[in-house]
Amino acid sequence: MAAAVAFWALGLALDVAYDAAWQFGRYPVQLYRRPLALLFTYALPVGLIATVPAGVLVRGATPAAGAASVAAAAALCGVTAAVWHRGLRRYTSAAG
Secondary structure, three states, rough: OOOHHHHHOOOOHHHHHHHHHHHHOOOOOHHHHHHHHHHHHHHHOOOHHHHHHHHHHHOOOOHHHHHHHHHHHHHHHHHHHHHHHHHHOOOOOOOO
16 A cells, blocks of 8 residues: 555655655554554554554464454455545656
């Protein structure tokens, strides 16, 4: 999804924002206050990348959590594909 944003944010240094988001993902989402925790869990799911695997290692996996993870991944892949295709339709040329 971050790569698809480049279609709309021409001329911006997205690598800085991308790196900053990954830096936030280094810490568990419980460290942040509720609004930021929700942002890093659902809007920018970098919190899920750090928190969920660590939680599974500590507490073990449940079938419900596994099913929810697979469903969320499928939904996010679908949304990302739609955003990417919409960006491709908008794209004109790199040379022009």
